[in-house]
Amino acid sequence: xxxxxxxxxxxxxxxxxxxxxxxxxxxxxxxxxxxxxxxxxxxxxxxxxxxxxxxxxxxxxxxxxxxxxxxxxxxxxxxxxxxxxxxxxxxxxxxxxxxxxxxxxxxxxxxxxxxxxxxxxxxxxxxxxxxxxxxxxxxxxxxxxxxxxxxxxxxxxxxxxxxxxxxxxxxxxxxxxxxxxxxxxxxxxxxxxxxxxxxxxxxxxxxxxxxxxxxxxxxxxxxxxxxxxxxxxxxxxxxxxxxxxxxxxxxxxxxxxxxxxxxxxxxxxxxxxxxxxxxxxxxxxxxxxxxxxxxxx
Numbered sequence: 584x585x586x587x588x589x590x591x592x593x594x595x596x597x598x599x600x601x602x603x604x605x606x607x608x609x610x611x612x613x614x615x616x617x618x619x620x621x622x623x624x625x626x627x628x629x630x631x632x633x634x635x636x637x638x639x640x641x642x643x644x645x646x647x648x649x650x651x652x653x654x655x656x657x658x659x660x661x662x663x664x665x666x667x668x669x670x671x672x673x674x675x676x677x678x679x680x681x682x683x684x685x686x687x688x689x690x691x692x693x694x695x696x697x698x699x700x701x702x703x704x705x706x707x708x709x710x711x712x713x714x715x716x717x718x719x720x721x722x723x724x725x726x727x728x729x730x731x732x733x734x735x736x737x738x739x740x741x742x743x744x745x746x747x748x749x750x751x752x753x754x755x756x757x758x759x760x761x762x763x764x765x766x767x768x769x770x771x772x773x774x775x776x777x778x779x780x781x782x783x784x785x786x787x788x789x790x791x792x793x794x795x796x797x798x799x800x801x802x803x804x805x806x807x808x809x810x811x812x813x814x815x816x817x818x819x820x821x822x823x824x825x826x827x828x829x830x831x832x833x834x835x836x837x838x839x840x841x842x843x844x845x846x847x848x849x850x851x852x853x854x855x856x857x858x859x860x861x862x863x864x865x866x867x868x869x870x871x872x873x874x875x876x877x878x879x880x
Contacts (some may be wrong), residue, residue, distance in 0.1 A: 625642070627850045658833060658834055661746045662752060677767075677768060698756060741828060763805060839856055
């Protein structure tokens with residue numbers, strides 16, 4: 584029966600058959616949970632009771648009326664700053680390792696290896712690095728004669744804890760961004776660089792006038808990942824500090840998780856998640872407007 588159909592109909596049936604399973608999985612594990620999340624945000628559900636009392640916009644009013652909830656976004660700022668520094672360093676290494684350099688593949692692998700490590704394992708590893716008494720960082724500072732810094736509590740000082748945690752993310756994700764930037768550099772036609780060299784352009788002029796403008800779409804992509812990653816940090820502060828000291832390192836996602844699983848207020852946690860989604864979209868729209876100012880020249 585299938586063989587009696589025309590080629591175009593057979594092709595259509597095959598395409599639909601191959602698309603059915605992925606679409607079902609997408610609907611089951613993405614769209615359905617998203618719809619349920621929106622529904623729960625209008626209820627006062629404790630997570631296990633069969634009753635889900637409808638409260639309308641009360642959860643959203645509580646989020647916006649509680650300044651302590653939005654105050655935790657200040658803790659995410661350190662991750663954004665370190666993310667920008669991370670992208671700058673990644674571009675630097677990408678430009679260097681894209682040239683003819685002996686052993687460049689070894690250095691690429693060496694810088695990329697931290698990305699493939701498990702996030703929890705990285706957190707525990709840096710727990711030993713930042714340890715106040717026996718940590719390798721303080722021991723290194725002491726051996727260099729910086730005795731004033733060798734007894735610093737990197738994870739116990741409110742002004743340092745978020746930047747210490749964010750530096751861990753810098754070490755882990757810099758190699759990933761570097762690989763993306765290397766791919767972007769290799770996509771630029773080499774004729775452009777040769778023409779610039781013939782015209783007498785210096786290395787810095789080539790970087791600012793040719794390399795970076797041609798990498799702009801990829802830079803925008805990595806900044807997108809940086810912003811979303813900075814707003815959705817969870818694993819590092821959860822494993823290393825549990826939000827301490829005195830809540831100084833608690834991120835917004837940690838606050839959402841605590842609201843749901845520690846206080847059994849899934850309705851409020853769902854509303855906080857929806858607000859985070861819109862906040863991320865808003866920040867990214869601002870980013871795109873700023874980066875696209877002036878249009879494509």
